[in-house]
Amino acid sequence: MxxxxxxxxxxxxxxxxxxxxxxxxxxxxxxxxxxxxxxxxxxxxxxxxxxINRVASLSALEAGERGVRVGALVRHAEAERAGVHPLVTRALKLVAHPVIRNRGTVVGSLVHADPAAELPAVLALLGGHVRVARWDGGRITERDVSAPDFFTGPMESAVEPGELAVSAFFPAPAPGSGTAFEEVSRRHGDYALAGVCAVVTVDDEGVSAARVACAGVGPVPLVVDLGGEDDWAAAAARVRDAAEPEGDIHATAAYRRHLVGVLAERALRNAAREGAAARGA
Ligand SMILES: Cc1cc2nc3c(=O)[nH]c(=O)nc-3n(C[C@H](O)[C@H](O)[C@H](O)COP(=O)(O)OP(=O)(O)OC[C@H]3O[C@@H](n4cnc5c(N)ncnc54)[C@H](O)[C@@H]3O)c2cc1C
Missing domain, CATH: 3.30.43.10 (Uridine Diphospho-n-acetylenolpyruvylglucosamine Reductase, domain 2)
Known part of the structure; x- marks a missing residue:
């Protein structure tokens, strides 16, 4: 067509x-x-x-100690190859197929705001933001929109008509943190039925912080802050209770709720293992 x-x-x-x-x-x-x-x-x-593909200034990818800023023309594949953020890199490997990742942009995925997409969950988990620009009174004005305010509904973001999302900032995880992304999709490269990313911080006393963000189980990424919880089965039950999945032709709501619990437990365990190894390194 x-x-x-x-x-x-x-x-x-x-x-x-x-x-x-x-x-x-x-x-x-x-x-x-x-x-x-x-x-x-x-x-x-x-x-x-x-x-916007000819606007060269939107192609910058800047990595620093505080995190990574990704310009609006940075393709998924380019960000994946740069490997400058452990969780962003992990998530990108799960986005669609290589051919799509060669053209698709990180910022485009955020603005598109598909509830099952990986990158919105990552931005929400890390407490990142999107920089949005507009032409106002003869000059460029910019505003930073934090993840909770950015994702306003299924396929809806805070970018208003006449605005352009110029970059996104993904904060680096705190020292001693591990991350993980777990998802299930029916075919490799499809949008996930449900996905969970996690960050777990480990110090001398054990787990000091644990947080997950879920994709595919609500209209926007669902973030669950688990504090210092280190009983991953109990944590997974909290995530399952917080989820508000809907059923469709791909999976029932009950199946998605079950799945998000299984994925949360797996992601938290893997992130904790990586966090503990990072401390020991
Ligand atoms: C077969 C298939 C499988 C896929 N699987 C997945 C998947 O598993 N996970 C996943 O996350 N995605 C998946 N996608 C979507 C893919 O990642 C898209 O590339 C991405 O969602 C949008 O990025 P884009 O740069 O192509 O945006 P475009 O297609 O160019 O734009 C998408 C929307 O965002 C707006 N937009 C884009 N950039 C900006 C900007 N800078 N400022 C303001 N508005 C903007 C556009 O106006 C449009 O409304 C899949 C796509 C296909 C075709």
């Missing part, structure tokens, strides 16, 4: 992209791995597409 007609804009500078977006309120085209199928299936019919 072909997409409905649209006017195509290909700005070369960030300011130009934002001016066009402010004027036409069109859809941003990044990797196109979700947007183009949606256009072809006529699930979206924007009058204007603003292709």
């Amino acid at each position: 072909k997409p409905p007609p649209f006017e195509y804009h290909a700005p070369r500078e960030l300011g130009e992209a934002l001016r066009v977006l402010a004027e036409v309120r069109g859809k941003v085209l990044a990797g196109g791995q979700s947007l183009i199928p949606m256009l072809n299936m006529r699930l979206a019919a924007p009058e204007h597409l603003v292709d």
